[in-house]
Amino acid sequence: MHGKALPYLLLMPATLFLCIFFLYPFALVAFEAVSRDGAFTLDNFRTMAGSWKFPVTVRNTLLLAAIVVPIQLVMALLMASVVSRLETGRSAALYVFAIPLGISDLAAGMIWLAIFDQSGFLNTLLSSLGVVDRPVMFLGYQSKLTIFIAVALAEIWRATAIMMVILVAGMGLIPKEYYEAAEVFGASPWQRFRRITLPLLRPSLQTAIILRVILAFEVFAVVAALGGTNLPVLMGETYNWQFTLQDRNVAAASALLILAISIGFTLFFLRVLRVPKEARI
Amino acid sequence: MAEIAIKGVAKRFGGFTALHQVDLTISDQEFVVLLGASGCGKTTLLRIVAGLERSSQGEVWIGGRRVDHLPPRERGIAMVFQNYAVFPHLTVFENIAFGLRMKKLPQQEVERRVNRTAELMHIEQLLKRYSGQLSGGQRQRVAVARALAMEPDVILMDEPLSNLDALLRLEMRAELKGVLAASKTTTIYVTHDQVEAMSLADRIAVMHQGRIVQAASPVEVYRNPAARFVGSFIGNPPMNFIPAAKAANGSWTVAGLTLSGPKSDKPRIEFAIRPEDVDAGGEGLRATVHVIEPLGPHTLVTCDVEGGLFRAILDSNASVQVGDDLRLAPKPDRIRWFDPETTNAL
Numbered sequence A: 001m002h003g004k005a006l007p008y009l010l011l012m013p014a015t016l017f018l019c020i021f022f023l024y025p026f027a028l029v030a031f032e033a034v035s036r037d038g039a040f041t042l043d044n045f046r047t048m049a050g051s052w053k054f055p056v057t058v059r060n061t062l063l064l065a066a067i068v069v070p071i072q073l074v075m076a077l078l079m080a081s082v083v084s085r086l087e088t089g090r091s092a093a094l095y096v097f098a099i100p101l102g103i104s105d106l107a108a109g110m111i112w113l114a115i116f117d118q119s120g121f122l123n124t125l126l127s128s129l130g131v132v133d134r135p136v137m138f139l140g141y142q143s144k145l146t147i148f149i150a151v152a153l154a155e156i157w158r159a160t161a162i163m164m165v166i167l168v169a170g171m172g173l174i175p176k177e178y179y180e181a182a183e184v185f186g187a188s189p190w191q192r193f194r195r196i197t198l199p200l201l202r203p204s205l206q207t208a209i210i211l212r213v214i215l216a217f218e219v220f221a222v223v224a225a226l227g228g229t230n231l232p233v234l235m236g237e238t239y240n241w242q243f244t245l246q247d248r249n250v251a252a253a254s255a256l257l258i259l260a261i262s263i264g265f266t267l268f269f270l271r272v273l274r275v276p277k278e279a280r281i
Numbered sequence B: 001m002a003e004i005a006i007k008g009v010a011k012r013f014g015g016f017t018a019l020h021q022v023d024l025t026i027s028d029q030e031f032v033v034l035l036g037a038s039g040c041g042k043t044t045l046l047r048i049v050a051g052l053e054r055s056s057q058g059e060v061w062i063g064g065r066r067v068d069h070l071p072p073r074e075r076g077i078a079m080v081f082q083n084y085a086v087f088p089h090l091t092v093f094e095n096i097a098f099g100l101r102m103k104k105l106p107q108q109e110v111e112r113r114v115n116r117t118a119e120l121m122h123i124e125q126l127l128k129r130y131s132g133q134l135s136g137g138q139r140q141r142v143a144v145a146r147a148l149a150m151e152p153d154v155i156l157m158d159e160p161l162s163n164l165d166a167l168l169r170l171e172m173r174a175e176l177k178g179v180l181a182a183s184k185t186t187t188i189y190v191t192h193d194q195v196e197a198m199s200l201a202d203r204i205a206v207m208h209q210g211r212i213v214q215a216a217s218p219v220e221v222y223r224n225p226a227a228r229f230v231g232s233f234i235g236n237p238p239m240n241f242i243p244a245a246k247a248a249n250g251s252w253t254v255a256g257l258t259l260s261g262p263k264s265d266k267p268r269i270e271f272a273i274r275p276e277d278v279d280a281g282g283e284g285l286r287a288t289v290h291v292i293e294p295l296g297p298h299t300l301v302t303c304d305v306e307g308g309l310f311r312a313i314l315d316s317n318a319s320v321q322v323g324d325d326l327r328l329a330p331k332p333d334r335i336r337w338f339d340p341e342t343t344n345a346l
């Protein structure tokens, strides 16, 4: 057998699998999104966009992503820098930070619900400290801001570790000599971070941000657990169209919209954080 | 003015002592080479001077200022790293400008210095390129230019030529010598290559197992090794050593030859001579020829003297044959003696 063909041959089963179980259903969904009763139409998108909830869901989703992702990025960078500098116990620290990764998003939502609930941990703490005399309703329908904050907190708690793990791996690839050279040539710790770590970490930053942004547009279970219908998001609306309103075509259109937004942002970050070939490590 | 004083510096890594009580003073504008085999502690000592490593003990002074507790950037040094450490995400221009930008020099001054050092290192045409587009030799030039652009009091170099191929190394060696002499900096240069050390140094500090065994001019180190190790490490082929037995006070028997030497109470000491410091014929050391290697300008003869290996460099006209019994007469003023216990010169 020709040596060059072997890798492609080995990839064949996975590719076939993807085609059958992903591309084909995807094509079906895409078709459903642009048709009704077998005829081509854009009505599904019009129906989706015409719903009074639509602008709210789009705004909530984008706002959540815009607030959660940058905070997570900064925290992940900070944590990764600290972890990378550890001489002993690095893997122990990584495991601890990575614990939330092992928990499903719904479970994460429920953990934070247990904290913010009317009979939850936070209320118990506050009343035992005498700060409040009766339980506060943090997540009631009239306190949208608190719900938003709770969701953001839960999201940050849940998914910062995934970025951190990627960044720790990336930092491990930067040779120590660059830092020493920067140090000798006068760079302070902050300048070393800005002028060496950040630029050389670009490939990992790219991966981490893209992964996290896509996850942010798919946010669903955490919001459902903490906010119910008080904080509608895109994915929740898709779910509604499919299961509550029983309209698969509009649900498909909504899913396609999420996909389009994800692809758009992926392309954006691929472009913005691109490293020219000659400037790689 | 940047005199460097290393006073009683020691370094331990856990239970392992990489440096024992090193003392070395380097005058302003002097070029000192730290020479020694791999693992003897050269890099560790250089990094302690640079501030990249903390000493376990002792003091480092640069330009009359104690710097042990200062970070590298406050020590007035620049460094050329063994693997160059040319930043991959910056152009050659920005690499050379890196330290100047950290110092917040005005753009005009940055440009002036980058252009001047780039010209000095013959890389003016590479300023827009990235490290990935350079050859090893070009990267080396960028690393040196980046150090020179700082106009530092002290330049530290860790085996800067060891990653270059032989021809390029020769070329860069000569160039470095010229450039550094003109820059009027104090230089500490680390290498394991004795030829490099000889050709560059004002003074060579020979290191062995975490100690400086001798610090002297290249000729002094070659001619008058302070310890047996120096003689056996420097010179290619190295010095020959033969046991000497006491004949009378101040007179010693060496391979059937009686020579006058140091007055010592010891019954046995060691006689030493460089391979080129013997002549064939006349009164001499009894030697049996094993191998003859004509090298052009001279002939390297490996023989057996008193059951030990002995190398002699003879004139290429010398008519020696394998198996010959030779008499090798040592030049009296080139004979050195060592104490076999302390291994120091007598």
Ligand SMILES: Nc1ncnc2c1ncn2[C@@H]1O[C@H](COP(=O)(O)OP(=O)(O)O)[C@@H](O)[C@H]1O
Pocket: B013, B016, B018, B036, B037, B038, B039, B040, B041, B042, B043, B044, B045
């Ligand atoms: N960070 C370190 N931890 C433990 N041992 C080290 C460390 N750095 C150097 N050493 C040891 O110290 C000795 C001297 O090393 P080094 O200064 O790099 O030698 P050289 O540069 O002369 O080859 C070596 O035996 C090396 O293994």
Ligand SMILES: [Mg+2]
Pocket: B042, B043, B044
């Ligand atoms: Mg070294």
